[in-house]
Amino acid sequence: MRHYEVVIMVHRDHSDQVPGMIDRYRSLITRGNGHVHRVEDWGRRQLAYPVAKIHKAHYVLMNIEVTSETLAELESAFRFNDAVIRNLIVLRQEADTSTSKIYEEELREQEKERERDRRRDEEVRARVARRQELEDDGGREAAAEPEVAKETAEAE
Structure with a gap:
């Protein structure tokens, strides 16, 4: 053969x-x-x-x-x-x-793409977490405002 x-x-x-x-x-x-x-x-x-x-x-x-x-x-x-x-x-x-140079290059490109996707996912998660924190802080401030208004009304 x-x-x-x-x-x-x-x-x-x-x-x-x-x-x-x-x-x-x-x-x-x-x-x-x-x-x-x-x-x-x-x-x-x-x-x-x-x-x-x-x-x-x-x-x-x-x-x-x-x-x-x-x-x-x-x-x-x-x-x-x-x-x-x-x-x-x-x-x-x-x-x-042995693996060919073209295939090694293809594998490197796939690895780079996976890394880009992973980084993009992390950035999206971080943005969502930041937005959630801001919404939570905004909700706390809005909830705190009526209490402050009650306290000032009672004090007057």
Whole structure:
């Protein structure tokens, strides 16, 4: 069996189907006694140039070890799937199991986004707490005013 690196570009309108596609391709590979060493879902990315008037696509990278028959079956599956815009299969000398730089960048971006969301949530909570305190203080002052008015009326 040989090692291959496979990149597929899926039409952006079919991004929600990518996990199912990955599972189908993974089962096709394992049925052919192959092995999937790495799968990276890079998400939607801008294309370098338009392909069939499409400017964005969902990218998936797989490092696999398969026989030539299974590879032919996989290529056929790519070819007859309308959601797959392009695919690239490169022969490798050995299995690459480390994460790619593109995927690491994607993970960093996701972490930054989670951090921004967390900070935004904290700011919203702080604003709500401040507003609640002001309303509570305003309510106390308003409640205290009639008492002061009663005391001054009684004193007169």
